[in-house]
Structure formats: structure tokens, C-alpha cells
């Protein structure tokens with residue numbers, strides 16, 4: 001991947017400037033800003049803001065002395081609106097069939113007036129930019145206050161997507177020879193603004209594609225330009241914890257920073273179409289991506305104390321979080337995404353059987369943030385409920401100003417950001433619509449604004465209340481972008497119509513016809529029969545056949561718990577631990593729901609294995625059994641040592657066989673057992689996972705992902721065996737984790753693999769997946785290494801490798817070294833990633849090879865990552881050698897890092913559920929025993945303590 005930073009990002013010179021949100025910069029609301037409230041004491045700060053890029057519009061309307069920014073902002077927006085109506089935006093909405101809304105009302109810069117008072121004629125949605133269908137190479141714009149981390153995020157995006165970073169401030173400097181603040185001092189305000197506008201016009205014209213644009217300027221014309229730009233390109237408002245911004249700006253007290261963010265939030269929201277909360281990490285502050293100039297200088301040569309946890313984790317989490325966010329708004333496949341190798345990723349959650357959405361309200365979250373473990377364990381989605389208490393949708397509250405709304409929005413963004421940072425589970429964003437909001441236009445408008453905020457934060461699923469008018473619902477559904485819409489109807493009264501009432505089927509049909517992706521219907525159970533009735537309703541919907549869309553339907557309340565357990569898609573459940581607190585118990589946890597499936601024989605308790613020559617020492621049983629137990633799955637995972645693959649035939653044909661891990665030395669040999677290989681296993685030429693297939697396609701072929709998964713956890717005759725390789729996923733994860741930003745894969749980067757067996761093939765494949773084009777194999781038996789190279793060359797020449805990251809035209813080359821006496825090959829850069837796949841302990845008669853690397857191969861100036869796959873000893877000669885090079889930037893990973901990383905995808909394949917990653921990582925460290933049977937807990941403690949820092 002190339003990082004072409006055309007304009008390297010300096011300290012962004014603009015002030016802690018401001019900007020807004022779509023709906024909350026709503027014209028109607030501009031009129032009700034608390035003019036006197038707020039930041040009257042902030043004279044100097046506001047002066048600063050005004051003189052460093054907030055623009056003439058503010059200056060022009062500045063009263064003799066600026067007293068409140070909201071006042072100034074209100075005037076700015078009003079006047080700006082008069083001068084320039086945003087016809088583009090209006091057209092947009094026309095396209096979205098909202099003609100019946102007066103055009104003028106769609107312009108957030110227009111003043112509130114009687115004529116445009118939406119309460120008089122029903123609710124009008126406030127301005128929501130188009131979110132659908134960006135071009136894959138559409139430039140991304142990052143806006144937000146100084147200190148929000150835009151520049152670091154720009155570098156992350158540009159590196160991953162092979163784009164340029166374009167910094168507005170830098171371009172300005174290049175054009176004028178002066179920084180914008182210097183230019184401002186030296187020129188008249190109009191002239192300065194004119195130059196800024198020119199610079200910005202050039203940027204947007206020249207970099208409409210293939211760039212990441214960073215901008216902090218806010219003045220009327222640039223805002224207008226960005227607003228137009230957001231019709232075709234994502235414009236992302238970057239938010240951050242007030243404390244982090246405060247630290248960065250180093251000037252403001254708590255109240256002022258809050259006020260600053262409130263006002264700026266509103267402004268940025270008025271022209272951006274997305275919002276990203278850049279969560280601050282605390283565990284390793286020096287690695288927090290806060291250097292606004294985007295340089296990675298403090299990572300260069302960052303050292304790892306021997307045997308300390310791997311560094312860079314904080315940045316990796318930020319990187320994963322931001323790339324995940326981008327993947328939710330850009331077209332599929334645009335973002336090379338780390339998750340993409342996991343089997344469940346290819347199946348939408350609503351297509352899987354018995355999935356759970358753990359629910360948490362914003363009010364609860366504000367009061368007591370639940371641990372991610374209590375939410376994540378056993379769940380398939382996290383549902384964030386913006387409850388009426390939180391949203392104030394329960395009662396009209398005249399006078400509620402922007403401050404509170406902006407604060408609440410930032411809080412919602414923060415909750416979503418924090419979950420996204422810590423879990424891969426999708427987010428369901430649910431605004432609890434109240435009776436009052438169905439009739440009160442201003443509340444309805446607030447509801448719409450809150451729902452559209454879900455689009456801005458790129459929630460994967462957003463609910464809309466089916467009681468609302470179809471036109472209103474359509475306006476949201478038509479601008480859903482990549483989000484999936486859940487048409488939701490909860491009739492909460494005890495006298496709600498029974499499931500046989502036509503209202504349920506007609507609501508289902510309404511949702512389907514409007515274009516919802518999923519329907520969710522709930523009512524309280526008052527008698528046991530309700531649980532049977534809801535099953536009949538499911539059957540009736542199922543009977544619709546092809547036209548049906550996924551249905552979530554269950555009863556609420558204590559009697560309804562049965563139907564929650566047996567509703568097949570995204571049942572709403574409570575966080576773990578809540579069962580103890582519930583009085584009376586009116587909901588279930590993931591654990592209880594899963595146990596119900598097994599105890600009622602929907603699923604069967606089954607057997608899993610690890611096969612290998614000597615797997616008595618394997619930690620896979622402890623790791624998988626702990627995960628199974630945490631989820632309430634009663635399967636057993638057992639070690640089975642054998643000298644010959646043929647000994648396991650009876651086990652893999654057992655009706656209770658649920659799958660197996662394959663250990664050394666059978667990874668290549670085991671291919672003979674299987675009827676079908678995954679495309680990755682084929683490419684690697686080795687397997688480490690066996691999966692039974694119990695249902696074949698009508699033509700006798702092996703089904704693909706969905707059907708393969710839907711026959712999990714059910715015993716019965718085995719029709720075929722499927723082979724997968726997850727070792728490469730684990731190796732890739734270890735390399736990525738240990739690779740510092742200074743060693744990010746770029747053209748010319750090289751990798752070294754020691755060994756030529758099944759694991760070495762997985763290591764080569766992992767490097768190819770990372771985009772490494774120059775791979776050196778070192779192996780004593782040269783013919784084995786040559787066979788490995790021939791294997792990959794064949795796939796490459798046929799263009800048959802299922803590579804997940806975007807490829808460059810650079811040719812892939814392999815080089816074989818058969819002796820450590822060999823010099824490092826000329827023309828190949830020193831390796832920045834090394835994977836050692838040779839044993840570190842004695843096998844049979846052969847003594848442990850005391851392998852170390854020749855110093856002459858270790859010339860990388862920025863160090864790199866060494867992954868040592870064996871885990872019998874945590875202190876191999878090679879690991880010790882590399883620990884001594886920690887101060888040269890070398891990071892080490894061992895078998896204890898790898899085992900869980902390759903086990904996660906296996907767990908998905910065995911059970912059809914996401915793996916509890918942190919738990920599996922912890923159990924591996926806790927159950928480790930060395931050659932002498934010692935636990936080494938003291939040595940592993942720092943690693944255990946830092947498990948939470950690792951990627952979710």
C-alpha cells in the first residue's frame with residue numbers, strides 16, 4: 001500500500017472552529033437559540049475564533065462587542081440563507097419524493113417564520129444530505145475542531161485506501177506563501193477570505209476523487225462549498241472527548257470547552273453528512289493518535305521492553321474503528337477490512353439463526369456504562385435505545401435549546417463510538433417513539449432528527465416506527481445509505497391486539513412495501529397462548545415465500561420470555577448479569593436464551609476435537625471449552641493425539657461430530673480427508689479446521705456460507721467434510737498487531753518465512769494478504785521451499801489467489817535461502833516481518849533446534865515484527881535474540897498470541913457464533929504450561945493485564 005501524502009499535515013492553524021449537524025442546525029431551531037445564554041464570558045476565545053477562520057460572516061454581524069457566539073451564529077446562518085438558498089439540497093429531497101415539503105423549509109440557513117413554521121403544517125425533516133451511492137473513489141473530507149484527531153485519521157484512511165492527504169491549510173500556504181493566520185494579519189479580512197475561498201475551490205475541484213481532505217475552516221463560503229460537496233462525497237465531522245480537546249488546546253476551562261463543542265457541533269453538523277467519535281484511549285497515552293500534524297514520529301523506533309505487551313495497540317484500535325466506520329458509508333469493498341476473513345462476516349446477522357440483540361438505553365448508559373463483556377458475550381448486535389427519558393420525546397418542552405440537543409447528540413455519538421472501538425458487533429440504533437411524538441409535530445420532527453442522526457453515525461441498523469405516516473418513513477428509508485432499516489412496531493398496552501389481528505400482518509406489509517430490510521413486531525404477553533400465537537404469525541410470514549423479509553416478532557414481559565428465546569432473528573435480550581437484578585424477571589440474557597435452545601432440543605450437545613501427533617499439551621481445549629461455556633453451548637472440545645490421520649475417520653463420521661482443529665504434522669495430509677476446501681485453504685494448500693456438512697445442495701454439491709452455517713449445532717449423519725485454514729488469519733493478525741506505523745506495508749516491503757511446511761504456507765499467504773510483494777523463504781531442505789514457491793507462483797500466474805486487500809501492479813517475487821550463511825539477497829529490502837515456523841522443542845529423537853537469525857539479515861532501520869509460532873517454550877533462542885533488539889524497533893509475538901487469533905474463526909465455524917475474543921486470549925495465557933509443567937503466570941501477567949487493549 002502506498003501512502004502518498006501530497007500535503008503533509010501540519011498543525012491545523014485554524015481556531016478551535018465550529019460547525020454543525022443536519023437536523024439540529026434546523027432553520028426552525030435557529031430561531032429559538034438562547035441568545036443570552038451560554039458563553040457570554042468567552043469574549044477573548046470567540047475573538048480568537050472569529051479572527052482565525054470562522055469568517056467574515058461572523059465578523060460582519062458581530063455586534064459592537066461579541067457577547068454570545070450563539071447569537072452571532074444565528075445571525076450568520078440567517079443572513080447566509082438569504083443570500084444563497086441551497087437549491088442542490090432541495091433538489092436532492094425532491095429526488096427523495098419529498099416534494100410535498102416546501103422547498104424553503106429544507107434550507108437550514110433560512111430563518112424561521114410563520115410561513116415556514118412546520119408545526120402549522122406537520123413535520124418537515126430538517127436537512128439531511130444524501131448518503132446513498134458514493135463513488136468508490138469519492139474523496140472523503142474530515143472536518144472538526146482542532147485536537148479532534150482529524151489528521152491522524154486522515155493518515156489512517158490514506159494508508160489503508162492508498163489515497164492522498166490534502167490539507168486545506170497546507171494548500172493555502174503553498175498558494176500564498178503564508179500560513180492562514182499570518183496571511184490574515186497581513187491582509188484585509190475580505191482579501192484573506194477571498195484567498196481562502198480560492199484555495200478551497202481549487203482543493204474541491206482538483207481532489208474530488210482519491211483523496212482525504214482535512215479542513216478546519218469555517219466561513220460562509222467554504223461551508224456552502226462543503227455542503228454541496230457532501231451531495232457526492234462523505235463529509236465527516238470528527239468529534240472527540242471534551243477533555244482530550246481541552247488538553248490539546250491547552251487553554252479552556254470545562255464550561256468553555258463544553259460550550260465551544262456545543263456551538264461548533266451545531267455548525268459542523270449543518271454541512272457534514274457523517275459524524276465520527278474519535279474515542280481517546282487511556283491505557284497507553286503516548287500512543288494515542290493525537291498528534292494533529294499526522295506525523296508518526298513518536299512511533300519511529302518506539303521500543304518494546306522485553307516481553308512486554310506489543311505496542312501500537314492503541315493506534316491499531318483507532319485504525320480498526322475508523323476503517324470500520326468508513327466501510328459503513330463507502331461502497332462495499334472500498335475499505336480493505338480486517339474482518340473480511342472471518343466466516344460470519346459474509347452472512348448478514350439477520351440471515352443467521354437464533355441471533356440476539358443486547359439492549360441498553362442511553363439513560364442507563366449515562367448512569368452506569370455496562371462493561372463490554374456483559375453486552376458482547378453471546379450477543380450478535382448491540383442495540384442502543386434512545387429512550388424517551390433521554391430524548392425528551394415524551395413531552396413537548398418549549399425552550400429546549402441547542403445546547404442540550406447538541407450535547408445529547410455528542411453523547412450518543414460517544415456511546416456508539418465507544419462500542420465500535422471495543423466490539424465488532426453491529427449497532428442497532430433505536431429511537432423509542434412516544435405516543436406524544438405521533439401527534440405533536442414538533443416532537444415528531446425531533447424524532448425524525450434523532451432517527452436521521454443514526455444515519456450520520458453510520459449505525460448498521462436503524463429502526464423506524466411503523467405508526468408514522470408512510471411519506472415520513474419513506475423519506476428516511478430513501479436516504480438510508482448502507483444502513484439497514486428495521487420497521488418497528490411495539491404495541492405496549494396490555495390490551496394490544498392479539499397476533500391474529502390483521503394489524504400485525506398489515507404492519508409487516510407496510511414495512512416491506514416501504515423498503516424496510518427487517519420488521520420487528522412486539523407486544524406484551526398476557527397469557528401463555530400468546531407465545532404459540534406468535535409462532536403462528538411467524539409461520540404466516542414464512543408462507544409469503546420469496547417476498548418475505550426477515551421478521552423479528554416476540555412477546556415482551558415475563559410470560560413472553562419463551563418467545564424471546566425462540567424468535568429466530570435478533571431477539572432483544574438483556575446484558576449478562578442483569579438476570580440477577582431483574583425484579584420481576586421479564587427478559588432473558590444471551591446465556592439463558594442459548595441454554596433454552598439446547599435444553600429444548602432445538603440444538604444438540606456435540607463433540608469437537610483437536611487432532612495432532614501430540615496434542616496432550618494443546619491449549620485449544622481450554623480455550624474453546626471456556627468460550628463454549630461462556631455462551632451456554634454444551635459442546636465438548638477434546639484433544640486426540642494420533643500417529644495417523646486414518647485413526648480419526650470414525651470420529652469425523654460420528655453423528656455428534658461438530659468439527660476439529662488439525663495440528664502438526666497433519667495440516668497438508670488432512671486435505672485427503674475432505675470433500676471440499678475453502679478458497680483460502682486451497683490457496684494455502686494446508687488446512688487446520690475440519691467442518692462436518694450435514695445438508696448438501698440439491699445437486700449434491702457443498703452449500704456455501706449461509707446453508708453451511710445453518711446446519712451447525714445439530715447432530716445427524718455427515719454427508720461431507722469441509723476443510724478450512726485459519727492459521728493464516730492468526731498469523732496476519734499477529735503481524736498486523738506488531739507492525740508499527742513506521743513499518744506499514746509499502747511498495748518494496750519484504751517478509752521472511754523460516755520453514756516450508758503447512759504453517760510456512762500459511763505465513764506466506766498471510767504476507768500476500770497484507771500486500772507484501774517480496775517474500776524470502778529460508779529452509780534447510782531446499783526442495784521443500786521450492787515446492788512452496790512453485791505452489792504460490794502457480795496460483796499467482798493464474799490470478800487465482802483470493803486476496804482481500806487492493807492490489808498494486810508490483811510483481812510478487814519469492815527468493816529461497818537454504819542456509820543462514822547466505823547473505824541477504826541484494827535488491828530485496830531487509831525484512832520488517834519475520835515468521836518462524838520451525839519447532840523450538842525436541843521432537844522424537846531430534847533435539848530442539850537452537851535457531852537464531854543471522855545478524856546480517858536484520859538490517860531494517862525501523863525494526864519490525866517477529867512471529868515465533870511455537871509455544872512450548874516462551875524463551876526460545878530466537879525470541880531472546882529479538883528481545884535484545886527491542887530498542888531497534890523489533891516486536892515479538894509468540895504461539896500464545898497466535899493460538900487464539902487462529903481459534904476465533906474456528907469457533908465461528910464450529911458454532912455459528914462470534915468468538916469471545918478477550919476471554920479466549922485470557923484463557924490461553926492462564927492455562928499455559930511450559931515443558932516442565934510450570935504456569936509462568938508472573939511472566940504472563942503483563943500480557944494478561946493488557947488483553948483489553950487488543951483488537952476486538
Ligand SMILES: O=C1C[C@@](O)(C(=O)O)C[C@@H](O)[C@@H]1O
Pocket residue numbers: 610611612615618619620661662663664688727902
Ligand atoms: O497449529 C495449531 C495448533 C493446534 O493444533 C493445537 O494444538 O492447539 C490447533 C490448530 O487449530 C492450530 O492450527
